[in-house]
Amino acid sequence: MIRFENVSVTYEGAAAPTLRNVDLTVPEGELVLLVGPSGVGKSSLLGAVSGLVPHFTGGTLTGRVTVGGRDTRTHKPRELADLVGTVGQDPLAHFVTDTVEDELAYGMESLGLAPAVMRRRVEETLDLLGLAELRDRPIATLSGGQQQRVAIGSVLTPHPRVLVLDEPTSALDPSAAEDVLAVLQRLVHDLGTTVLMAEHRLERVVQYADQVLLLPDGRMGPPAEIMAVSPVHPPVVALGRLAGWDPLPLTVRDARRRAAALRDRLADRAPEPPRHLAGRHLPEGGGTEVTGPSGAGGPSRAGLLGRGSGRRSPFRRARTAPAEDTAPGPLVDVRALAVRRGRVEALRRIDLQVRAGETVALMGRNGAGKSTLLHTLVGTIAPTSGTVRVAGRTPHTTDPRTLIRQVGLVPQEPRDLLYAETVAAECAAADADAGAAPGTCRALVAALLPGVTNTTHPRDLSEGQRLALALSVVLTGRPPLLLLDEPTRGLDYAAKARLVAHLRTLAAAGHATVLATHDVELAAELADRVVIVAGGEVVADGPTAEVVVSSPAFSPQVAKILAPRPWLTVDQVEAAL
Template identity: 75%
Template structure:
């Protein structure tokens, strides 16, 4: 179905190709997973299948890519739209209509699909992706995860032969991610759809892949094989594989089920970890919400929320898409005004405080990092951040060097991958060293190594007394970083307590290590390794 023949792509001004030596075939009806560290060219490789590379992005494509017999060099994206459906890292960039139902129908209208077929497919897709309740909602009012499901749905309705997905579950809660992956499985097995996807959250998807293509570094030829073979040599792998390597299991497990079957001896050897109960009274209160309610039009996003955040603690906000996590963060930086209750950050009401006064007290890294980036180069972004924060020259660049090693000063932010852009935005916000740091889906687009660097920086900040609040669907991040987890549902707090107590008993929010070793309360591979 897809054939790469000695393919390389070099962008203008680049000293070396982004991808090179790509020579592989993807048969019809296979789910192929593309893995590798951030910035190795996964999105570029996907773009060559849809024709976006080089017709839209520019650059030089050498070699040949054919999809169902069509050469993507001579067929621009519009001439591939009937056989290739694409969802990029930023779903909002794909939307052309205002409401969910119109967006699902738009692609079919462009292809001239009969109205009765369009209606049936829209209904099927609404049910498949759990979007029926959002049918008439304006897209602008949806959460990031809901938008991602709509973007995927708008592609599925056209019934393409090939689906190209870049980070399809990055903004989805665990349950929604399982639903999307189940739909992809059904398309592959029942309809013979070919799926090529790149994903950093391998713990969600690797067990479903028929084959894995590893891009080890920029410009290096890919390595292809069965999932268990590639995971054994890949620099990026999920926690269950890391646990298997630590325990010496062969072959390596790819799923929690496989690992649990072998984990009996390890569970007995480990026993239970010493209980850790974080003290919320050890730091000074930096933010407080009391009886807070927020509405977006007719939708109540938060209801009677009472929360206190203290210096030195790291709190993970969790819950399904649309639960109110981003709204809660927005209320702490004054982007939304509560209809009742009070919000206090450093003694100030955020929605009544000038931004230049608020920036020294609270910083937010949003889901879309480009909202914070406006300069033409990384160096210019850093210089502006130093000036705005009143920091010493070079302070922001030092943070960028830690989070993004190897990125050049002259690089334009738009030329960075989604994960690299997020790391740059984080460095810009951290330059002001605000007592309260808010992060909305901070690991979206980050590989495991980049996530480890982020965790190290955030732990360092917490040790210095900063309060860190992160809204995340990344259960592995919450397990590794947060001392406390707050679970939201329909704008209300349904759980608030130490991480181990909240996540271990939850099928949705438990990390892989906890699922494998349950009922023992081990949360991460690092904890297990330290104990052994």
């Protein structure tokens, strides 16, 4: 179905090809998973299948790519649209209509399908992806995960023979990700659809793959064979390597069947606390389960762009050094918070306290209100009722030049923070904004994102690389409170480990972090507390081990394998052994 013949891709100004001498064949009706570190060319390989590379992206493609017998050198993306469906890393760039139902129908309209066929396929896709309740919603009002499901649905409705997916589960909660992957597996097995997918969260997808393609090596083979040599692998594989299991398990079920001896070895031992918590007493969490009516009225925008920050994003640093937190009590104090956005009651009577040095993970299904809570803490959304205090201030009424010394937000879309033409210019602006020594931001970029040159344009970075750059921009100011919205989206395991190490250093220095994430492995590795939000309410708040071990949806792989004992990470097991 897909054939690469000695394909190389080189972009203008690049010192070396992004892809080099790729030669492979993807049979019809198989799911092939692309793995490899960030920036090795996974998105370029996917783009070469859909024709976006080089017709849309520019650059030079040598060799030959054929899809269903069509040569992508002579067939532009629109001439492949009936054959190939593509979802990129940024679903917002994918949409061409305003509402969910219209977006699902648009691709079929472009192909001239009959109205009765279109109606049936839209209904099927709404049900398959759990979008029926959102059918009339404006796409702009959806959460990032909901938008990602709509983007996937819009390419499913035309029934293409090939699906090209770039990080399709990166913004989805664990349950929604399982639903989407089950749909993809059904298409592969029942309809013979060919799926080529790049994904960093291998713990979610590797068990569904028929073959795995490892880049930059270009080696393709069965998942267990490739995982045995791959530098990027999920926790279940890392645990299998540590325990010496052969062949390596790819699923929690297979690992549990082999884990009896390992559980016996760990029976008289207890997990050590994460390294940044060792020897430190944790304050009690302040969240509780609360129900009740919310206040009436709509939210008001804080209007940060109109209040003295010029053309800069409201999340960029003010030109001043961060102030010390002198407010007594918790750094974050939220009481009975309610937020209504139009017809949607996004938050209901939220109570949350976060103290200096604490790392709190906000978890919950897509659309639960996690991002709304973060934006309330940074002042871009005003409460409908209740109170929000950050470092003793009310965010939405505080001058952003004052508030920004205390709190920094990295939103889901890192491009909101990036406006310069090069990485070097972006870092220089971040240093100036934060009043930091020249080179501070560039040093963070080098630590989180090694190998990126000063002259690289931010738009030429992968989604994960852009996120690392945006994180560096915000971390330059060392804000006492750091808010991260899906901070590992697009990051490989090595990049995630570098991020965890830096956040642990900040926590040890007294900085608080609140991160909204669907990455259960990140929460297990980093968070002191997990707060689960459902339907705009806090339904669980407690120490990470207590909350995630008791939750099938939010439990990491190691916890599932070694249950009922509260082991969360491979590092904990390795230290105990």
